[in-house]
Amino acid sequence: MAAQNIKPLRDVNIGKYDELSTRERIVLDIDGKEVGVYFEAGEIRAWLNVCPHGGGPVCQGQIMPRTVQDVRPGGKSGGLGHHPTERNIVCPWHGYEFGILSGEHPIKGDVKLIPVAVRVVDGDVVLSV
Amino acid sequence: MTQTPDDTPVIKELAEIGRRSDTRDVLNHATKHALNKFEDYFIVDVDAHVSEDQFWEEVLELIDNDVWKQIGLHQFGSFGGGNALLNLAPGLSQQSVGGRIGHQGRREPVEGTEGHPFVTSARRGMDALGLDYQVVFPSAMLVLGMHPQDEVEVVLARAFNRWMTEVVLPKDDRLKGLLYLPFNTPEVCEELVEKYKDDENIIGFTVCSTRNNPVHSDVYTKLYSMIEETGKPLAFHSGYHWGDPSFAQLNRFLSMHALSFTHYNQIHVTNWIINAMPERFPKIKMLWVESGLAWIPFLAQRLDHEVLMRPSEAPGLTRLPSEYMREMWYTSQPMERTDLGMLEATMKFFNAETQLLYSSDWPHWDWDAPSTITDLPFLSDQAKRNILGLNAAKLFNLPVKRTRPDSEQTLKERPGVS
Numbered sequence A: 001m002a003a004q005n006i007k008p009l010r011d012v013n014i015g016k017y018d019e020l021s022t023r024e025r026i027v028l029d030i031d032g033k034e035v036g037v038y039f040e041a042g043e044i045r046a047w048l049n050v051c052p053h054g055g056g057p058v059c060q061g062q063i064m065p066r067t068v069q070d071v072r073p074g075g076k077s078g079g080l081g082h083h084p085t086e087r088n089i090v091c092p093w094h095g096y097e098f099g100i101l102s103g104e105h106p107i108k109g110d111v112k113l114i115p116v117a118v119r120v121v122d123g124d125v126v127l128s129v
Numbered sequence B: 001m002t003q004t005p006d007d008t009p010v011i012k013e014l015a016e017i018g019r020r021s022d023t024r025d026v027l028n029h030a031t032k033h034a035l036n037k038f039e040d041y042f043i044v045d046v047d048a049h050v051s052e053d054q055f056w057e058e059v060l061e062l063i064d065n066d067v068w069k070q071i072g073l074h075q076f077g078s079f080g081g082g083n084a085l086l087n088l089a090p091g092l093s094q095q096s097v098g099g100r101i102g103h104q105g106r107r108e109p110v111e112g113t114e115g116h117p118f119v120t121s122a123r124r125g126m127d128a129l130g131l132d133y134q135v136v137f138p139s140a141m142l143v144l145g146m147h148p149q150d151e152v153e154v155v156l157a158r159a160f161n162r163w164m165t166e167v168v169l170p171k172d173d174r175l176k177g178l179l180y181l182p183f184n185t186p187e188v189c190e191e192l193v194e195k196y197k198d199d200e201n202i203i204g205f206t207v208c209s210t211r212n213n214p215v216h217s218d219v220y221t222k223l224y225s226m227i228e229e230t231g232k233p234l235a236f237h238s239g240y241h242w243g244d245p246s247f248a249q250l251n252r253f254l255s256m257h258a259l260s261f262t263h264y265n266q267i268h269v270t271n272w273i274i275n276a277m278p279e280r281f282p283k284i285k286m287l288w289v290e291s292g293l294a295w296i297p298f299l300a301q302r303l304d305h306e307v308l309m310r311p312s313e314a315p316g317l318t319r320l321p322s323e324y325m326r327e328m329w330y331t332s333q334p335m336e337r338t339d340l341g342m343l344e345a346t347m348k349f350f351n352a353e354t355q356l357l358y359s360s361d362w363p364h365w366d367w368d369a370p371s372t373i374t375d376l377p378f379l380s381d382q383a384k385r386n387i388l389g390l391n392a393a394k395l396f397n398l399p400v401k402r403t404r405p406d407s408e409q410t411l412k413e414r415p416g417v418s
């Protein structure tokens, strides 16, 4: 029965919010399940470290500002620029990018990272894995 | 939240992956894919790359012409470095997307290991990807066909072939090479084929496609006869060239890269077929490398369409261009797979089951793991095995034997922490 292979989720305390949040990202292997935890703009996100493109270690890549193309009046190009606040997770295998907060590819939003539930309980960061 | 002692999880932190990460850490997920998806397959990677700029001084030392050797070593020690004598434009080499894709141009940490650093790094890659054999191609030399000085292509070709056959390939039986042919100088190509044709680690010959030489020219007929005689394949490895006037209109690396990697092989296949080279050299085994697959049905249909209307311009043909194309071989990477229906039709079109050879292109930015083939839902298990290794074994006359360690062993030795 397939159901026998599905392990129930359990809560795992990964440390104090005050300490972890000084780091922008931490990637953990928890009993073989790999999760990237991000502290961004006062929010927390956790994503599976598995890229939807080819299964690469997406959370172990760089964090880069989202690149935008400005359009000036009359449809003229304002050239390339870095978005002032939005930042992307970049998969190190082939460069797919995903918003840190949305988990979505900037061009094809239905190409997404898989979320992992994360919350703060009594000052501790807790993942459901 | 409560955790009992026996369910205390084992937690380890994984480091960021960058240019100096150990290959086995970068590819840790690929090793797990190997373990779970294709552990018992025989796998040959027909196109992987030496980042020869890291060993460029070793190559320059082997130049057999005093003048070019002196100029090369002088450049190496001053502004040229790993690009000495080469025509690669470093400012236009934007493959890593501003450093986002760290393994492009990687520097393997090999401190404390024994043996040649290239071999150490290649072995790590083969073990991590689950490969039994790997064919190594140069990187920066891929555009040497556009070098304005033919004699530089000649001296570098001679030196690189020596480096490959004397320094690298004898160190590991899993590594194989294709002889670099300085195609701008046909008589030197002939001399090199003669010299290396019996080298058992040289399993074929290669022309870097980025160049403007018409492949049907009579200056090459002796060379083709010699290659035909060896029974070893001739591979055209595509590349890019932003300096081409058409591509100079393109303002992004991706635009130029997407088009130019198919462009040069399309030109060469067109000349090869329309001039009836498959009829004139029926035994030569032609392999087209690193243009992906989508261009194959496009070009075949274009040529069939026009040949039927203008048979007087291709009078040497006895069949349609698509039929000749189905008798050539192709490597898989970079395999377009955003529309699986199109990919399935493409593979059917050119008989991928017998004509397609898996290639990784590792460690370049748009590399493909073997799982790109095993994950395809429409291929039979036999077709996957053919594409991943058996077709290559047949074409290159390689023994079908497992040479790689178990993936479990690789994972145990290097559990991917960085």
Ligand code: FES
Pocket (backbone or CB within 6 Å): A051, A052, A053, A054, A055, A056, A057, A058, A091, A092, A093, A094, A095, A096
């Ligand atoms: S696996 Fe992440 S970009 Fe390809």
